[in-house]
Amino acid sequence: STTPEMILVRTEGRVGVITLNRPKALNALNEQLMNELGAALKAFDADPEIGCMVITGSEKAFAAGADIGAMATYTFADVYVNDYITRNWETIRSVRKPVIAAVSGFALGGGCELAMMCDFIIAADNAKFGQPEIKLGIIPGAGGTQRLPRAVGKAKAMDLALTGRMMDALEAERAGLVSRVVPLDKLMDETLAAALTICGFSLPSVMAAKEAVNRAFESGLSDGVMFERRLFHALFATADQKEGMAAFVEKRAPVFTNT
């Protein structure tokens, strides 16, 4: 595999960190960047040393959207038949370990959608979220009209999609789009602390928790509760369940083996 050019990839302990790195275009998401991001996520997901992933951008921009210059001349056949733009955008949903978005600056259009595809969003106090596609004569195309209302409700989702206005970090937290807001200079520390906490738990339970919460958005309540119940029961087959509960009873720290 070739060295990526539009992202930076590193590890912090068992956390895989991917930094979107196309500063001159505010991390506008073009085909190459999305390919590199998808490949990096898949590699971390398959790496037994990795327990959790973080996607972040720069102080000024998480990502200012899909690459408008690249899209400007696309035809219907380009985007529908040849699947330009949207190709590779669902890769992140196939990742089974947790992915946290650490967002500072602009998360607009495809950038907001990318953040929403992550399992949760930690925002710096300078973060700005929006779906401004309407200003370009299009609509969101990577789940914005579907994930935003699930996160913030119809009223705000309609407001953002129809007016194209931005929402600041505090409004986004009040609305439920982001799990926490932290000072800009603490964004990576806080996000890595959360990621390292997750890495300290038993991976089978972490993966099951992610799968079960995601199921809440795909099913009715009774089916979702049954799905959860099956995973809950299954975790009693793990060595880590025995270890976790024995450690609690013995008043010591658990040593999980991800089995």
Ligand code: CO8
């Ligand atoms: N695409 C391409 N280039 C961009 C983008 C973008 N989305 N955003 C910013 N840039 C470039 C600018 O053109 C500029 O380049 P240059 O210096 O060469 O002129 C550079 O980044 C810096 O940008 P600005 O000078 O505009 O910086 P400002 O601080 O003045 O403004 C803003 C920052 C407000 C973020 C402004 O850049 C802006 O409005 N950007 C566009 C935001 C937008 O409309 N995003 C939605 C794009 S459409 C989309 O995402 C559809 C997604 C569909 C999903 C796709 C697949 C599933």
